[in-house]
Amino acid sequence: MKAEDKILISSSTKNLKSVRDFIEQKATQYGLEQSIVNQVVMSVDEACTNIIKYTHKYDDSESIEILLKKENKILKITITYRGNEFDPNTIEVPDMKTYLKQHKVGGLGIPLIKMFMNKIELKHYQPDLNELTLIKYT
């Protein structure tokens, strides 16, 4: 089975619900089981939230494109956006008990993506184009 779908949003947290609904609808159509659908929805939400907050700094004149590709048992979500290069692979997944003992409460978004997805790839094209791909083996 091969499928491909795309959504383009302006960079605003107001659009996160549309993104979640889109991912949930398409991932369900692709035949993914519900627990995996939820993990993918949350991962894309977290990735877009980080881009909106930290890369675009809530500038809704910027945009984010999300492309879903499902081929056999591999789901690839490629998120394309302009801005500074930031590779989520540089962030470590914390042990939660240690994390809380260190009195931390934020910065969970990227660790959650890394827990839920099998692979994360970042391609940066000069001067400022990024392609962040989240890969899930289904």
Added chain:
Amino acid sequence: MKINLEKKGDVSVAHITGKLDTNTALFYENEIFPLIDVQPEKNAAVQVSTALKLVLELQGMDYVSSAGLRVLIITAKKIKSKNGSLILSGMQKQIKNIFDISGLSTIFQIVPSLEEALSKI
């Protein structure tokens, strides 16, 4: 998201419905944190123990993002610092799955129903 507060004896119960995410986390903070942060009256003739007992009833919560998890963690930390008790009840399967995978299940007391929460807190 909606939050309905009620008292069951000395236990505060917050029924949370909808999505706890980056757009609603501030609303949660404004509703829940004052319950924990309330200071006892300095001039009260009798100091009564006010250790907070809080149940977050999550049967109607169908989504939580990292921003939502952040405010839940802050809630747990605030309550712990005041020697209070916190239980999460009625969590939907997909939310519980996120708590389990992320390791957060190990730091929260989570029970299936409000009745069980009220009997344990």
